[in-house]
Amino acid sequence: MFADRREAGRLLAERLAAVGIKKPVVVALPRGGVPVGFEVARALRAPLDLLVVRKLGAPGNPELGVGAIAEGGSAVLDPTMARRVGMDQQALDDTVEREMRELDRRVVHYRGGRPPIDVRDATAIVVDDGLATGLTALSAVRALRARDAARIVVAVPVGARESIAALAEEADEVVCHTIPGRLLAVGYWYRDFAPVPDEVVLALLARAREYDVSPERFESRPDEP
Numbered sequence: 001m002f003a004d005r006r007e008a009g010r011l012l013a014e015r016l017a018a019v020g021i022k023k024p025v026v027v028a029l030p031r032g033g034v035p036v037g038f039e040v041a042r043a044l045r046a047p048l049d050l051l052v053v054r055k056l057g058a059p060g061n062p063e064l065g066v067g068a069i070a071e072g073g074s075a076v077l078d079p080t081m082a083r084r085v086g087m088d089q090q091a092l093d094d095t096v097e098r099e100m101r102e103l104d105r106r107v108v109h110y111r112g113g114r115p116p117i118d119v120r121d122a123t124a125i126v127v128d129d130g131l132a133t134g135l136t137a138l139s140a141v142r143a144l145r146a147r148d149a150a151r152i153v154v155a156v157p158v159g160a161r162e163s164i165a166a167l168a169e170e171a172d173e174v175v176c177h178t179i180p181g182r183l184l185a186v187g188y189w190y191r192d193f194a195p196v197p198d199e200v201v202l203a204l205l206a207r208a209r210e211y212d213v214s215p216e217r218f219e220s221r222p223d224e225p
Contacts, residue, residue: 001189001191003191004035004191004193005032005036005190006038008036008039008157008177009036009127011177012127012157013043016043016125016153016175023150024044025117026041026127027049027125027140028048028050028127029052029053029128029140030052030196031201034196034205035204036128036156036157040127040155041208048208048209049117050205051071051126052071053143054100054103056077056135057095058082058085059091059095061085065132065133065136066085066087070136072146072147073146074142074146075139110202119148124152130159130183130186130189131167132186134159134164138166141154141171151172156175157178158179159174159176161179164179
């Protein structure tokens, strides 16, 4: 069990350092993935970016994902789960429209007009605080493929074995610190799994930019004070 997302990020970074990734760009999934990604980026001396994704929740149970969308238009749908929860086309369309509005709001809020980091010559490391269904991470992988990332690695502190296997079919590599026999829920593996406020996301992105000076962003940097 991890103390919190920051500790999880530090432990995950140790696994990633052993892999030996060239030209890493950490792409965190907000909001929960940003504290994890911040620690990974700092440890790897890598720039930190984010990629906004939104889960498509089941009717009456928004925590149960039937799909996901990502900025740039990438979308993933689990049709079997959608049928199982009785989600018809109209309900799906309404959900997509609602989540797209929220996704667009967050893109404007988090980025503040800054463009995404160019990943065409880099290894994009997709970081979240855990993998349950893996649908949001999968939508992120597809979005980064569309941006011509040279290589894509999905990295999480904890994840369901079946979701890791599914992601491994589309990502170049999946790195997971803890793979339990039964996940139950991502939050079960953290002592502190409080929601991450927007203010924390913005503050961590600002701190990361202090040592992310382009075009030398792949050069080694001194430790943050």
